[in-house]
Amino acid sequence: MELDQFAVKVFVRLRPSVLDPAGEATKSASIKLGAEGIKSLRIGKMIEVKIEGNGENEVRDKIHLLCDRLFANTVIEDYEYSLEKL
Amino acid sequence: MDNFTVGVVVFPGSNCDRDVSWALEGCLDIRTKYLWHESSDLSDVDAIVIPGGFSYGDYLRCGAIARFSPLINALDEFVKSGKRVLGICNGFQILTEAGFLPGALVANKNLNFICDDVELDIVSSKGGWFNNGDEKQTIKLPIAHGEGRYHCDSDTLKKLLDNELIALRYKNNPNGSSFDIAGITNEQGNVLGLMPHPERACDETIGGTDGLFTLKSLILK
Numbered sequence: 001m002e003l004d005q006f007a008v009k010v011f012v013r014l015r016p017s018v019l020d021p022a023g024e025a026t027k028s029a030s031i032k033l034g035a036e037g038i039k040s041l042r043i044g045k046m047i048e049v050k051i052e053g054n055g056e057n058e059v060r061d062k063i064h065l066l067c068d069r070l071f072a073n074t075v076i077e078d079y080e081y082s083l084e085k086l
Numbered sequence: 087m088d089n090f091t092v093g094v095v096v097f098p099g100s101n102c103d104r105d106v107s108w109a110l111e112g113c114l115d116i117r118t119k120y121l122w123h124e125s126s127d128l129s130d131v132d133a134i135v136i137p138g139g140f141s142y143g144d145y146l147r148c149g150a151i152a153r154f155s156p157l158i159n160a161l162d163e164f165v166k167s168g169k170r171v172l173g174i175c176n177g178f179q180i181l182t183e184a185g186f187l188p189g190a191l192v193a194n195k196n197l198n199f200i201c202d203d204v205e206l207d208i209v210s211s212k213g214g215w216f217n218n219g220d221e222k223q224t225i226k227l228p229i230a231h232g233e234g235r236y237h238c239d240s241d242t243l244k245k246l247l248d249n250e251l252i253a254l255r256y257k258n259n260p261n262g263s264s265f266d267i268a269g270i271t272n273e274q275g276n277v278l279g280l281m282p283h284p285e286r287a288c289d290e291t292i293g294g295t296d297g298l299f300t301l302k303s304l305i306l307k
Contacts (some may be wrong), residue, residue: 016194017239018237019262022197073150075239076192
C-alpha cells in the first residue's frame with residue numbers, strides 16, 4: 001500500500017511570558033529603519049518537514065511527538081503546525 | 087578513593103571537557119575518563135560531569151540534540167542509583183532539556199555573550215556541593231555564556247524554593263535569570279546544574295580556587 005505524503009510546517013514561538021531579547025533588538029532596528037507603528041516583534045522558528053505515513057491521523061501523531069519532545073521545549077515555547085497532503 | 091573515577095562526557099562541540107579533566111586530575115588527583123556521547127556504558131565511572139561547550143553547535147536549542155544521545159539516555163538509571171552528576175554551562179542546559187532539572191536556559195537578557203567573573207551566594211546545602219557554613223557564603227566563579235538566563239514558571243520557582251533546590255544565586259544578575267538563579271539541584275541533591283564554571287577556578291594562578299570544593303564534592307557518597 002502506498003503511503004500518504006504530507007508537507008508540514010511547524011511554527012515554534014517563545015511563550016508570551018518569556019522575554020525575547022532578539023525580538024526586542026530587531027524591533028529597535030526596525031524603528032531605526034523608519035518603519036512606524038510596530039507594537040510588538042517576536043522571533044520564532046519555522047520548521048518544514050516532509051513526511052509520509054498511513055493517513056493523516058498517524059502523521060499528526062508523529063508530528064505531535066516531534067513537536068512536543070524535540071522541536072519545542074514546552075517550558076519556554078509553544079508550537080503549532082499546518083499540514084498539507086501532497 | 088583510589089579507584090574513584092569521574093566520567094567526563096564529550097559531545098561533538100564540547101570544549102570544556104579537557105579543562106574539567108585537568109582540574110580534577112591536576113588539582114585534585116581524581117581520576118577521570120572521557121565518555122564519548124555515543125557510549126551508554128557507565129559501569130566504570132562513579133560520577134559524571136557534563137562539561138561546557140556547544141554540543142551539536144547549539145542547533146535547535148542549547149542541549150536539545152544532545153539530550154537524545156545514548157549516554158544521556160543511560161543517565162536516568164545512573165541518577166536514580168544516587169550517583170552524582172554535575173552539569174556545567176552547556177551541561178546544565180542539557181540537564182534541563184533532558185528533564186533531570188526543571189526550567190530552561192534562554193538567551194541572555196542583553197543578548198551579549200558574557201565572559202566575566204561573578205559573585206555568587208551559596209543558597210542551599212543540598213547535596214553538599216558547596217562549602218556552606220553557618221554564615222552566608224559567597225564565592226566567585228567565571229561565567230562564559232550567551233544563553234544562561236534561567237527561566238521557569240512561578241509554580242516551578244515555588245517548588246525550587248520550597249524544596250531548597252536553588253544552589254547558587256548571582257549577586258549582580260548578569261543575564262536576567264529568574265530569581266537570580268545560577269545553579270539548581272534535583273530533589274535528591276545528587277544532580278547539580280550551574281552556569282558558572284568551577285573548573286576554571288581551581289588554581290590561584292588562574293584567578294581563584296572557589297571552584298575546587300564543588301569538583302571535590304563529586305567524590306561524596
